[in-house]
Amino acid sequence: MSEGRTRAPDPLGRARTLLHDAARVVVLTGAGISAESGVPTFRAAGGLWKSFQPEELATPEAFARDPRVVWEWYAWRRELVARCVPNEGHLALARLALRDDRDVLIVTQNVDGLHHRAAREAARTADHRRAIPLELHGAIHRDRCAVCGFKTAGAAEVDVSDASTLPRCAACGGALRPDVVWFGEALDPETIDEAFDAARAADLCLVVGTSALVHPAASIPAATLHAGGALVEVNLEPTPLTPLATVSLRGAAGEVLPALIG
Ligand code: BJW
Ligand code: ZN
Numbered sequence: 001m002s003e004g005r006t007r008a009p010d011p012l013g014r015a016r017t018l019l020h021d022a023a024r025v026v027v028l029t030g031a032g033i034s035a036e037s038g039v040p041t042f043r044a045a046g047g048l049w050k051s052f053q054p055e056e057l058a059t060p061e062a063f064a065r066d067p068r069v070v071w072e073w074y075a076w077r078r079e080l081v082a083r084c085v086p087n088e089g090h091l092a093l094a095r096l097a098l099r100d101d102r103d104v105l106i107v108t109q110n111v112d113g114l115h116h117r118a119a120r121e122a123a124r125t126a127d128h129r130r131a132i133p134l135e136l137h138g139a140i141h142r143d144r145c146a147v148c149g150f151k152t153a154g155a156a157e158v159d160v161s162d163a164s165t166l167p168r169c170a171a172c173g174g175a176l177r178p179d180v181v182w183f184g185e186a187l188d189p190e191t192i193d194e195a196f197d198a199a200r201a202a203d204l205c206l207v208v209g210t211s212a213l214v215h216p217a218a219s220i221p222a223a224t225l226h227a228g229g230a231l232v233e234v235n236l237e238p239t240p241l242t243p244l245a246t247v248s249l250r251g252a253a254g255e256v257l258p259a260l261i262g
Contacts, residue, residue: 015232015247015260022102022204022230026195027093028220029108029115029133032209032235036254037084039112043211044236058182063146067175068163074178075158078140081112082156089208089253090118092261097131098123105198106133109210109217111140111180134191136217138180143167147174154178192216199223204230209253212239234260 009017019025031041052073056062063070086094093115097104108115119131138144143154150171159165167176181187195217199205205224212218221231221241230246233239234256242248249256 011247011249012256012259015249018204018230018232018246019206019260022202024103024198024202025096025105025204025206026198026202026220026224027096027104027106027206027208028210028217029093029106029110029208030210030212030217031110033089033253034084034087034110034112034114035209036087036089036252037114039081039084039110039114043213059184060182063177063182067166067177068160070177071158071166072160074140075160078154078178079157081114081140084112084114086114086118086121087254089257090114091122092257093208094118094122094128094131096261098126098128104130105195106131107195107198107217107220108133108135109137109214111135111137113139113141134195136181136187136191136195138178140178140180142179143176144179145169145172145174146177148172151179152176187216195220196223200227202227202229204232206232206234207241207245208234208257210235210239212241
């Protein structure tokens with residue numbers, strides 16, 4: 001670079017400018033944002049899918065075939081998540097969403113409830129509702145009846161020793177299942193519509209810690225791009241979104257997000 005010429009801003013600087021200038025922001029998060037809280041991801045090395053076949057566990061067919069095995073996996077994860085706490089990445093996003101100088105919507109694929117807990121922590125005694133995320137794939141701490149759809153808070157510990165000890169619906173006696181979205185199941189239509197509406201209206205889509213392989217969630221950033229907005233990606237590794245991103249920030253969400261957001 002010749003002397004006297006202005007140095008091009010670094011990726012973090014460019015992302016900070018995009019965020020500063022954006023009146024409307026949609027944030028899409030995936031398992032990577034919770035990795036530093038101790039929640040295993042799905043597809044990375046050591047991720048959840050490495051030791052379990054997803055099609056054996058995260059499908060309605062698997063639950064119909066062997067509900068005990070599916071519950072065993074979810075009971076283990078429910079107990080694991082209950083011991084985890086939000087990290088600096090969740091808290092930075094919650095602070096961003098609580099600011100009243102812009103519209104921010106956090107949309108998460110995660111079922112761990114950590115964004116929700118970060119919202120309460122960041123807001124302290126103030127109203128935390130602006131930082132409550134849209135949960136595209138449900139919530140692991142809730143149960144839903146596979147027969148009548150009745151939803152209820154899930155037990156902290158589930159007795160998975162035998163099919164006869166699994167939780168049953170208080171309304172109809174049907175089998176309860178975790179209130180999450182499995183492969184081949186439709187996402188809640190109002191929730192996914194709200195996410196795409198926000199993405200289309202956003203000046204900036206900030207994507208954090210997702211492999212961007214699972215649809216329709218992975219298509220949300222494209223809605224912002226097609227409408228003329230920018231895309232900032234935060235991830236340890238490249239993803240299918242990286243070639244489309246306006247700025248890619250390579251690093252851990254718990255470090256990059258506080259640096260980006262403050
Ligand atoms: C860090 C980090 C750090 C690590 N800092 N980064 C279009 C094309 C092709 C297929 C389809 C399509 N549309 C639909 C489909 C089918 C299917 C699908 O997408 N299949 C693909 C896999 C090919 N989709 C569906 O079936 C969906 N349903 C549907 O479309 O229904 C249509 C319908 C309509 C009407 C009637 C009936 C049906 C449902 C998808 C449900 C996904 N469910 C799961 C399980 C949820 C419950 C549970 O948790 O058990 O959701 S699967 C799993 O993947 C989970 C996650 O939310 C989701 C995404 O994973 P995520 O978050 O991206 O995690 P990883 O591990 O993949 O990535 C982590 C990333 O973080 C990595 O990139 C790391 O580098 C990074 N990272 N540490 C920053 N510290
Ligand atoms: Zn029921």
